[in-house]
Amino acid sequence: MTAAVGDSQTILQTFLPTPQGAAIKFSCGSKFGVVFSLSTHLLTMSKVLVSDPIDQAGIDILSQVAQVDVKTGLPQEELIRIMPDYDALMIRSGTQVTKEIIEAGKQLKIIGRAGVGVDNVDVPAATRQGIVVVNSPEGNTIAAAEHALAMMLSLSRYIPDANASVTSGNWDRKSFMGVEVYKKTLGIVGLGKIGSHVATVARAMGMKLLAYDPFISNDRAEQLGCRLVDLDLLFREADFITLHIPKTPETANMINAETLAKMKPTVRIINCARGGIIDEAALAEAIASGKIGGAALDVFSKEPLGESPLLHLGKAAVLTPHLGASTAEAQVNVSIDVAEQIRDVLLGLPARSAVNIPGLYPDAIEKLRPYLRLAETLGNMVGQLAGGRIESLNIRMEGDLASVDSKPLVVAALKGLLYPALRERVNYVNAGIEAKERGIRVIETRDAAIRDYAGSLHLEAKGSLGDHSVTGALLGNDEIRITAVNEFPVNVPPTQNMLFTLHRDMPGIIGKIGSLLGSFNVNIASMQVGRKIVRGDAVMVLSLDDPLPEGILAEITKVQGIRDAYTVTL
Ligand SMILES: NC(=O)c1ccc[n+]([C@@H]2O[C@H](COP(=O)([O-])OP(=O)(O)OC[C@H]3O[C@@H](n4cnc5c(N)ncnc54)[C@H](O)[C@@H]3O)[C@@H](O)[C@H]2O)c1
Numbered sequence: 001m002t003a004a005v006g007d008s009q010t011i012l013q014t015f016l017p018t019p020q021g022a023a024i025k026f027s028c029g030s031k032f033g034v035v036f037s038l039s040t041h042l043l044t045m046s047k048v049l050v051s052d053p054i055d056q057a058g059i060d061i062l063s064q065v066a067q068v069d070v071k072t073g074l075p076q077e078e079l080i081r082i083m084p085d086y087d088a089l090m091i092r093s094g095t096q097v098t099k100e101i102i103e104a105g106k107q108l109k110i111i112g113r114a115g116v117g118v119d120n121v122d123v124p125a126a127t128r129q130g131i132v133v134v135n136s137p138e139g140n141t142i143a144a145a146e147h148a149l150a151m152m153l154s155l156s157r158y159i160p161d162a163n164a165s166v167t168s169g170n171w172d173r174k175s176f177m178g179v180e181v182y183k184k185t186l187g188i189v190g191l192g193k194i195g196s197h198v199a200t201v202a203r204a205m206g207m208k209l210l211a212y213d214p215f216i217s218n219d220r221a222e223q224l225g226c227r228l229v230d231l232d233l234l235f236r237e238a239d240f241i242t243l244h245i246p247k248t249p250e251t252a253n254m255i256n257a258e259t260l261a262k263m264k265p266t267v268r269i270i271n272c273a274r275g276g277i278i279d280e281a282a283l284a285e286a287i288a289s290g291k292i293g294g295a296a297l298d299v300f301s302k303e304p305l306g307e308s309p310l311l312h313l314g315k316a317a318v319l320t321p322h323l324g325a326s327t328a329e330a331q332v333n334v335s336i337d338v339a340e341q342i343r344d345v346l347l348g349l350p351a352r353s354a355v356n357i358p359g360l361y362p363d364a365i366e367k368l369r370p371y372l373r374l375a376e377t378l379g380n381m382v383g384q385l386a387g388g389r390i391e392s393l394n395i396r397m398e399g400d401l402a403s404v405d406s407k408p409l410v411v412a413a414l415k416g417l418l419y420p421a422l423r424e425r426v427n428y429v430n431a432g433i434e435a436k437e438r439g440i441r442v443i444e445t446r447d448a449a450i451r452d453y454a455g456s457l458h459l460e461a462k463g464s465l466g467d468h469s470v471t472g473a474l475l476g477n478d479e480i481r482i483t484a485v486n487e488f489p490v491n492v493p494p495t496q497n498m499l500f501t502l503h504r505d506m507p508g509i510i511g512k513i514g515s516l517l518g519s520f521n522v523n524i525a526s527m528q529v530g531r532k533i534v535r536g537d538a539v540m541v542l543s544l545d546d547p548l549p550e551g552i553l554a555e556i557t558k559v560q561g562i563r564d565a566y567t568v569t570l
C-alpha cells in the first residue's frame with residue numbers, strides 16, 4: 001500500500017499484508033468514495049479460489065483485482081493442499097469449509113458464501129484465524145420463497161408425478177386429484193426475509209396465515225397478515241407448514257415423531273430452509289402410514305440425499321436437489337454481492353455482510369472511523385504500559401461517545417491491546433475471541449457527563465504488573481490527543497517512540513532525564529509533564545525521534561525521584 005486511504009488506515013492495517021512494489025491508481029466502490037493507490041505487487045499477489053459453481057458476473061468483478069481460479073468439486077485433501085496459495089475463498093453450499101481447510105489457509109483473509117446459509121463453513125474456526133466470513137443475506141430471498149411456493153403447489157396438485165405419468169405415455173386423470181390452497185391455513189415457521197415473502201404471496205392466494213417466530217414483533221406479523229401463534233398451535237391448525245428458519249441447536253429435529261403426531265392427517269410440510277430441521281425417518285414413516293398428507297423437500301440432512309425412505313413415498317413427496325437459490329437472477333445477485341465484498345476486503349475495506357465481525361457494519365464504521373483509530377491507539381498504549389498479563393480492560397465511553405454503539409470501539413481497543421503480543425495475527429475478526437481466550441475481562445462503562453472533549457475514551461488495563469490508564473480524544477481535524485495518563489492530565493499526540501515516567505515532581509528531574517537520553521544519543525521531539533499537585537506525583541511523556549536503546553529504561557529508573565519508566569512503540 002503506498003498511500004493511506006482517507007481514514008480507513010485502521011481497517012487497511014487489519015487485512016492487508018505489508019505492500020511492496022510500484023504504485024498504480026485503482027478506483028473502487030463509489031459507495032465508499034475513495035480511490036486507492038495499490039501496489040502492483042499486491043494486485044498480482046491476491047488469489048481467489050472459487051470452489052463451487054458461481055455466476056460469471058462475480059468472477060468478472062474479482063478478476064479486476066485478483067487472480068481467480070475456478071476449481072469446483074475438489075476433494076477435501078486437494079482443497080487443504082492448495083489452500084495456502086489463496087487470499088480468498090468463494091463458495092456456495094457445495095464446499096464444506098472445515099477447520100482443516102481454514103487452518104491450511106495461511107494467507108486466507110475472507111471466505112465468501114454466495115448465498116445465505118453459512119452452515120457449511122466452520123465460522124468459529126475462521127473467526128479464530130481472523131478470517132472474515134461474508135454471505136449474501138438477500139440475494140436469493142425471492143428465489144427461495146418462490147421455490148417454497150412452487151413446492152407447495154406442486155405437492156397440492158401432484159404436478160411432478162402427473163408430469164411423469166404423461167411423459168411415460170399415460171393419460172391418468174383420476175390419480176392426481178389435488179387440493180386447493182385457497183382458504184387453507186398456512187403455518188409459516190420463521191418470518192424473516194424468505195418467510196415474509198412467502199406470507200405476502202400466500203396471502204394474495206387467499207390463504208389464512210399463522211406464523212411462529214419468537215424474534216418477530218406482533219406489529220410486523222400483522223403487517224404481513226399473519227397471526228403470531230405458538231408452535232404447538234401452528235402444528236395443530238395448519239393445512240400447510242412451511243419452514244423458513246436456520247438450522248440451529250433449537251431448530252434441529254423441530255419436526256419429529258412427537259410434533260408430527262400433533263398435526264392434521266392432511267397436513268403438507270414444505271422445507272426449503274435446511275436439512276436436519278426435520279427428522280426424515282419420522283417424516284417418511286408419518287407419510288407412509290397416512291398420519292400426515294405429504295411433504296415437499298428441497299433440503300436434506302445429508303446432501304446429496306442418497307438412499308432414503310423419502311424416495312419411496314410416491315406422489316405424497318416432492319423432492320428437489322437443493323434448488324431454492326437456483327434461479328438465473330439469484331445467482332447473479334449472490335455472485336455480485338459476495339464478489340464485491342471479497343474485492344473490498346482484499347482492498348482493505350470493510351465487508352457489508354460479515355457474519356463474524358461484531359457490530360462492524362459499514363455505516364457504523366463510517367461514523368466511528370476516527371474513533372476506531374483512537375480506540376486502537378489507546379488500547380495499544382495501555383497494553384504496553386501495563387505489560388505482563390492483562391486481567392481486565394475497562395473501557396469508558398465519555399461525552400458524545402456514551403451514546404454510540406460501543407461494540408466496534410471495544411473490538412478496536414482489544415485489537416490495539418493485543419497487537420504487541422499478536423502483531424498481524426490480531427484483527428477485527430478475532431480480537432474479541434483472542435481476548436476471551438486470554439481471560440481478559442472487558443468492562444464497558446459510559447459517562448455522558450464527562451465533557452472535556454466532544455467525545456473521549458478512557459481505557460484502564462489491570463495486569464499482573466500493575467494498573468494503568470490512558471484517556472484520549474480527537475481534535476477538530478480528527479487528530480488524536482492523549483489527554484491523561486494514569487489520571488494525570490497531559491495533552492500530547494501519540495508518536496512512534498514514546499517514553500513515560502512516573503515520578504515525584506521535583507526540581508532537576510527533567511534535566512537529568514534529558515541528559516541521560518542525550519548520552520544514549522536519543523533525540524527528544526517533545527516533552528510534557530502532567531501533575532495534579534505541585535511537588536506531588538507526576539507523569540512525564542516524551543516523544544522520541546529514535547527508539548530507546550536496550551538497557552536505558554533501567555538507567556532511567558535509577559534517577560532519583562523516578563518511580564517507574566515505560567516505553568511505548570506505536
Ligand atoms: N433452499 C435454498 O436453496 C435456500 C435458499 C436461501 C435460504 N435458505 C435457507 O432459508 C432459511 C431462511 O432464510 P432467510 O433469508 O429468510 O433468513 P432470515 O434470517 O431472514 O429469517 C430467519 C427467521 O427465522 C427466525 N428464527 C430463528 N430461530 C427460530 C426458531 N427457533 N423458531 C422460529 N423462528 C426462528 C428468525 O427470527 C428469522 O426471522 C435459512 O435457513 C437459509 O439458509 C435456503
Ligand SMILES: O=C(O)[C@H](O)COP(=O)(O)O
Binds near residue numbers: 115322
Ligand atoms: O443458503 C442458501 O443460500 C441456499 O441454501 C442456497 O445454496 P446454494 O448456493 O448451494 O444453492
